[in-house]
Amino acid sequence: MKLLVFPHSHYYEKARWVLDHKNIVYDPIAIMPGLHMITVRRYGKRTSVPVLLDGNDAIQGSSEIIDYLEDKFPDNKLTPTGAEQLEACQALEKDMDKRLGENIRQILYARLLNYPDYIRFCFTYPMSGLKKGLFTFMYPVLKRKIHDTYVVSDEKVAKAQVEFDEALADIEKIISKQSYLLGDTFTRADTSVASMLSLLVLPKEHPFPWAEKEIPDAQIKALHDSYAKHPVAEWVRNIYCNHR
Ligand SMILES: N[C@@H](CCC(=O)N[C@@H](CS)C(=O)NCC(=O)O)C(=O)O
Structure with missing residues (x-):
């Protein structure tokens, strides 16, 4: 699993916290601002990071990444069920x-x-x-x-x-x-x-x-x-x- 990021971004921190909370191993890839648009457009509708790459799946946006992780790795859930x-x-x-x-x-x-x-x-x-x-x-x-x-x-x-x-x-x-x-x-x-x-x-x-x-x-x-x-x-x- 790879996570395309800007290292200091608080939206990265939000997604990474959940990866860490679930003990998921991933590879953070810091991408060059400006040039990031070329890479990110391959995976998402917008140019923003974080983007999670998991096999053929590409998930853009911190909330969407958390939704994806919660579905795929239900242990240590952070999303309420009611x-x-x-x-x-x-x-x-x-x-x-x-x-x-x-x-x-x-x-x-x-x-x-x-x-x-x-x-x-x-x-x-x-x-x-x-x-x-x-x-x-x-x-x-x-x-x-x-x-x-x-x-x-x-x-x-x-x-x-x-x-x-x-x-x-x-x-x-x-x-x-x-x-x-x-x-x-x-x-x-x-x-x-x-x-x-x-x-x-x-x-x-x-x-x-x-x-x-x-x-x-x-x-x-x-x-x-x-x-x-x-x-x-x-x-x-x-x-x-x-x-x-
Ligand atoms: N709603 C998005 C916001 C992400 C966001 O704003 N990312 C900024 C960095 S803090 C970004 O990638 N900006 C560059 C761009 O949009 O091209 C999320 O939660 O992931």
Whole structure:
């Protein structure tokens, strides 16, 4: 089984967590941004990763990958079986992939794209020196593309910050009453939301080697610090500590 990925991506983390939870052996393949479109279009309708390749099957999208794994490897299930819980789980996962996942990416890229070394580390840390060199060569074009796709404008970033905080407040409301997002049981809603927030919390159990490179931007460092004691950040650290 192979997983096409961007190494630092929170959607990769979401899919990988379930692979790890089920003790499935797989081969993560970090693909070069920009050029990834040629590879990924062979397997899916969109150009996004992660994409899971299993024999003749190609599954694109973190939620779809989890659905596939849950079907094929039913041990250590993370998806609730009751109709009501299943619906709540799917709705929360979809909503938070967007409101937490997309907004935090926008907020972080808005500043961090100014640091080519850091972005190169994020995309290429497991790659050869040659590929790292290629990334550096392509960076001006990649930077523009990532900016135009995910950052867009200061106004949109400010809006993303508001939406992110609203989503965080929704999660805080839930976890103030119960241990897990759906009640007493650990589910994919928890792995998904914790993965989306992992880019902000950087839990020590996260498989990406975040500690190897200091965050180069004072504003982003301050952002991390300002959320460090947030009850949801504490919850994410607990979920990682107990389940990752
Ligand atoms: N809904 C998708 C989102 C995945 C996603 O946005 N992936 C980004 C990296 S974080 C990507 O591959 N972007 C490049 C592209 O779409 O071509 C999932 O859950 O897998």
